[in-house]
Amino acid sequence: LKAWLKGTCCGHCSRTTGMEAMPPGAQSACGAKPLRLYVLWLFAELVTGAHALNFMAGRQMIVDGRPFQVRGVCYSPVPIGEDFHAATNRDYFIESYAFIFQRDLPLIRAMGANMIRVYGMMPHNNHTMFLDAVHANGLKLMGTFNLAIAKTTPVATQAQRDHVISKFARQVKQYRDHPALLIWSFGNELNGVWNGFLQQLGQSGDHKCNWDDRPDDQGGCWLHTGGVPKKGTACYESSACVYKRLFGFIDQAAAAAKAVADVFVVSAFADVDAFDDKVARAGQNLPNVDFWTAQVYRGRTFTNLFESMSKASEKALLITEYGVDAYHDACGFSQDSPCYNRLGDNSGSFVDEAAQADYAVTLTQDIDRYSTVKPGCAIAGLDSPNCITLGGFLMSWVDEFWKGGDVEGKCLPPISDPHFSNKTCHFKAHVTCDNLNTSMHDLCGYSNGGAPDAYVNEEWFGLTTPSKCLQNRDTISPRLAFWEMRRVWTGAVDHFVDFPSCQTVLLMGTERLDASGSMPWWIGFASLGAAASLLLSLLRSWRIEARFSLRSVVGLPWMPVESWRRPLLEA
Numbered sequence: 001l002k003a004w005l006k007g008t009c010c011g012h013c014s015r016t017t018g019m020e021a022m023p024p025g026a027q028s029a030c031g032a033k034p035l036r037l038y039v040l041w042l043f044a045e046l047v048t049g050a051h052a053l054n055f056m057a058g059r060q061m062i063v064d065g066r067p068f069q070v071r072g073v074c075y076s077p078v079p080i081g082e083d084f085h086a087a088t089n090r091d092y093f094i095e096s097y098a099f100i101f102q103r104d105l106p107l108i109r110a111m112g113a114n115m116i117r118v119y120g121m122m123p124h125n126n127h128t129m130f131l132d133a134v135h136a137n138g139l140k141l142m143g144t145f146n147l148a149i150a151k152t153t154p155v156a157t158q159a160q161r162d163h164v165i166s167k168f169a170r171q172v173k174q175y176r177d178h179p180a181l182l183i184w185s186f187g188n189e190l191n192g193v194w195n196g197f198l199q200q201l202g203q204s205g206d207h208k209c210n211w212d213d214r215p216d217d218q219g220g221c222w223l224h225t226g227g228v229p230k231k232g233t234a235c236y237e238s239s240a241c242v243y244k245r246l247f248g249f250i251d252q253a254a255a256a257a258k259a260v261a262d263v264f265v266v267s268a269f270a271d272v273d274a275f276d277d278k279v280a281r282a283g284q285n286l287p288n289v290d291f292w293t294a295q296v297y298r299g300r301t302f303t304n305l306f307e308s309m310s311k312a313s314e315k316a317l318l319i320t321e322y323g324v325d326a327y328h329d330a331c332g333f334s335q336d337s338p339c340y341n342r343l344g345d346n347s348g349s350f351v352d353e354a355a356q357a358d359y360a361v362t363l364t365q366d367i368d369r370y371s372t373v374k375p376g377c378a379i380a381g382l383d384s385p386n387c388i389t390l391g392g393f394l395m396s397w398v399d400e401f402w403k404g405g406d407v408e409g410k411c412l413p414p415i416s417d418p419h420f421s422n423k424t425c426h427f428k429a430h431v432t433c434d435n436l437n438t439s440m441h442d443l444c445g446y447s448n449g450g451a452p453d454a455y456v457n458e459e460w461f462g463l464t465t466p467s468k469c470l471q472n473r474d475t476i477s478p479r480l481a482f483w484e485m486r487r488v489w490t491g492a493v494d495h496f497v498d499f500p501s502c503q504t505v506l507l508m509g510t511e512r513l514d515a516s517g518s519m520p521w522w523i524g525f526a527s528l529g530a531a532a533s534l535l536l537s538l539l540r541s542w543r544i545e546a547r548f549s550l551r552s553v554v555g556l557p558w559m560p561v562e563s564w565r566r567p568l569l570e571a
Contacts, residue, residue, distance in 0.1 A: 054264065056290050058372075058381065059315070059377050059378070059384070060377050061264070061316070067377075072115035072117055074116075074393045079466070079472040091120070091121060091125050093118060101133055104476070105137040105139065110497045111490075112485065115139060116140075116393075123170065127175065131180045142393070145168045147164065147195075149197075150195060150196030151196055155197060165253045165256050168186055169256040169259070173260040181263065182263070186250055191243075191269050194408075201249065202242040211239060211242045221235035221238055223273050243285075247285035251289065254286070266320075269293055270294075275294060276312045279313050293317070294317060311382065311383050311385075316389070318391065319367060319392030319393065324456075324461075325461045326351055326353055326461070326462070327443065328349055328452070329455040337425070338411060338422050338426075338430065339428060339430050342430075342432065343443060349443075361485070364392070364485070371389055371391070372389060398463070399460055399461065401438050404443075404458065407434060411430075415431040441460075442459060444458055445458045462479065463479055465477055469502040469505055469506060475505055483495060
């Protein structure tokens with residue numbers, strides 16, 4: 001019954017199943033009797049106990065039967081002193097690390113987020129406890145199938161690609177019935193030359209693409225300064241060739257995932273190489289991907305991204321990373337290269353929470369202005385920029401000290417090595433980097449004009465900052481951006497969210513979820529004040545969402561929420 005309703009009501013919607021579109025007459029019938037069909041759907045939900053329908057309607061993401069906007073946070077909670085690449089199975093979402101997500105998830109929800117995004121869950125591990133905790137805290141998850149780089153995950157032959165795709169499908173199938181998992185990303189930044197996938201795919205098979213992966217200002221086809229390639233040029237043809245192969249590979253993976261699970265499938269793309277141009281020219285090779293994604297660091301605005309992507313494709317856009325770090329680095333505007341300033345010196349560098357919060361709020365408001373939850377976005381299509389964004393994921397939840405060991409700006413070797421020479425440093429590199437000391441909060445990063453200080457410090461993106469308690473257990477403290485995002489997402493102006501102390505953190509992980517899937521009360525709420533604040537936020541959110549639900553989903557005319565909310569509360 002639910003499958004029939006989905007086909008009847010969606011018509012030509014993009015779906016997470018392979019159902020064919022219903023004829024126009026069926027679509028009209030749905031429009032004429034929305035309440036009757038919605039009641040039938042509710043009946044099917046109650047009887048089967050199955051998950052609510054999640055699908056794409058035009059550029060709207062429908063989750064649990066209602067338009068959904070992602071208010072997300074990138075979540076990679078690597079403790080001080082540990083390395084993401086060297087940690088046990090590179091996986092912090094298993095039972096042995098439960099104390100981390102028990103510490104974080106209630107706080108993320110209290111901030112007003114409704115989703116988190118993770119960058120990899122090892123397929124051979126059991127993540128049920130983590131997924132249960134995500135669901136118990138009222139959050140959804142965007143999982144990532146981690147392909148790492150082409151050197152370690154080769155894709156040059158069809159056999160190699162088939163092997164990767166089959167592993168992805170198995171992991172998707174493993175948790176296909178869990179209500180927390182909403183989106184799967186096949187890889188992360190597969191279109192970045194630093195990962196090597198474009199190069200391998202371009203050289204695969206008998207026909208080579210002959211794509212030059214050097215930057216355009218060095219005579220290659222990788223676009224940094226020169227704009228899109230002109231039609232008929234070698235770069236125009238070779239870039240179309242490699243992106244057709246990349247998109248085709250991703251599409252095969254998406255099709256395999258959809259064959260085993262009813263789930264949204266994407267691939268998180270870097271906002272590089274004139275990505276909108278590649279979408280416009282080769283995007284037709286990705287019919288099984290539900291919407292586009294981009295990891296965007298253009299400055300205090302998204303510039304023309306929403307307009308250009310709206311013209312490039314009929315699909316919506318999800319921002320899978322945005323924001324800035326919380327450190328003002330004198331290296332950015334300095335005339336010197338490499339940079340010798342260090343944390344705590346007199347160079348004029350400082351922790352700049354105000355700039356980080358300002359960028360987070362301003363960019364989030366920009367996303368909201370172009371949101372697809374607005375009425376009418378379900379029928380929006382090509383060149384409808386006011387209906388383009390599905391929301392976004394702020395970068396990121398907590399500072400990660402390990403990132404200084406793998407950055408773009410580095411000295412080969414760093415100054416700690418007796419063979420150091422400033423002549424072997426990248427432009428604007430800090431002389432201490434790469435820094436493999438994961439217990440040190442360093443300034444490693446790279447020059448970027450989109451940052452408020454013209455520099456990206458990789459270890460400083462957290463909405464929170466950690467302090468070591470014992471071994472791999474840290475407490476975290478909120479930055480200004482946490483409170484400002486809480487104000488934007490919930491309307492709360494108070495600071496009634498208690499962050500767990502060391503004593504509390506040391507106790508976490510010793511209790512499991514109860515039989516109902518709920519978190520232990522002392523983990524979810526560190527104080528009565530936090531509980532009261534969260535309750536007020538939920539009531540405020542309920543008032544807004546209930547009004548929208550009645551108008552757009554059930555199909556009833558608008559009515560004042562106060563006319564029925566108080567009797568319901570009293571009942």
